[in-house]
Amino acid sequence: MADLEDLYREIILDHYRSPRNRGELPCPPAHRAEGFNPLCGDEVIIYLETKDGKLTDLKTGGQGCSISQSSASLMSEAIKGKSVDEIKKIATAFKAMLGIESGNIEGIREESSQNGEGPEASEAVKLGDMEALKGVMKFPVRIKCAVLGWNTLLTELEELQNS
């Protein structure tokens, strides 16, 4: 069960049971985005407000497994008040921690890389509590759960920038 202990760190279960920044924001002025994991039905909803390139407020909702929901909760703590550029850097570092480089299909990896360490997160970005999700590395199908919140957020930020 050592791998399971690794996957379900106390901090993850805590965020799952008491998610931070849970709720809704009135839209507008906030923007709302939904992300789904079609494989298992996990769902993350993000409300966010930006001003001058900064994320001034956000709330999250949705339902799903402990990994998808705790990851969204951890994410919400990590990015509040940050600039869009900073957020993108954290996202890249988070994905790198899980062994995802841009361009490959998430959740499908070679056997050999499953047990190895992920590429080290870029030095400059501190992932803090989010490092608790590193155990997900060993469970490739769960990687999609861990990045659901992040992907939903990134798509939303992209749309906001383009509009």
Add this chain to the structure above:
Amino acid sequence: MPLDVKKIKADFPIFCQEINGKPLTYLDSGATSQKPRQVIEAMNSFYETINANVHRGAHYLGERTTKAFEDAREKVKKFINANSPKEIIFTKNATEGLNLLAHSLGSTLKDGDAILLTHMEHHANIVPWQLLAERKNIELRWVSLDEEGKLNMEELEKLADGVKIIAVSAMSNVLGTINPVKEIAKLARNQDSLVVLDACQFVPHSPTDVKELDCDFLVFSGHKMCGPTGIGVLYGKQELLEKLPPFMGGGEMIINVTTEGFITNELPWKFEPGTPPIAEAIGLGAAIDYLDDIGMENIREHEISLTAYALRLLTEKHGDQIKIYGPSEPAERGGLISFKYGDIHAHDVSQVLDEHAISVRAGHHCAKPLMQELGIGATVRASTYIYNDETEIDQLSIALEEVRDFFKLNK
């Protein structure tokens, strides 16, 4: 006659292995079944000895292959008691069969016509009709379920009034509910509606007689009944299939083609464009032989008794934590049990079970409208087949105790 599960299991090479030092407890046959050596060998032997294309080469191999392919069709015909091999269309899977119907049968509908579906359908029996409703002005009506996950028959009767098609699953892949198909067909007969049965979860587990069921069309997939992936069956009454326009065009489905147009081939080839899944059809034929040897009646009895055991054991040992969906009476359901465990998400439950080499499915099971009606995002589904026995249900129960302890639920 009770199944000799030990003997059956020995036919399945996949069970020779251990996973992380533990024997494999495969409880995900609702998604796809394992394959016996007899099926694997039939397919290998095809490739090693007679491989050629069908209905083309006038040479030895071509003739042998064509015969083997058409023999497989004959086996399917007998297996579901159809009138003629013309009524057996080979498809890629059940999903393709339903898309074919939504397209070809759908093209015979007029604006304003209605189709009746139910809240327990698999996406495969929803989205093709929704695509049709996007092309044409077709009304989709939905039958809801009662507390045990059975169709509200009174509502069904009302909503069925005047519909052109009733498309319903013979057995739910989430709830396990076996639907009163004959009753539905009778209703349809009284008012000229056609009945389409999604029998994906039914055919592998029960004797199937299309005449007795009195359905107009029926689809299923080979891979859930010991056969390979890549092969499915669409059954349709001959006089109805004759009248339908083809779905996809290409070789094999034509008699003649000129620059001006084409003449469609006869049944069943009219609906089988291009090179068909030949080895897969032969594999399905071998799977049918295998299941027939065991006996479909025996398989059904085995599943009722295994389901009864599972319902009893899980309620007894996990009554405080577990919520089981579907009918409480084992004879009203097939060999699968969907449940929710405490407040632990299905994904997290299945992760712990996987540590015990127990394979279950966690998720929405491609039935999101149903999940919405049940008010949940996901369930755990343990589904059994001919190679499962009570000791594996015991394993499931023991592993669930560990789930409870690991996530610190109260006893």
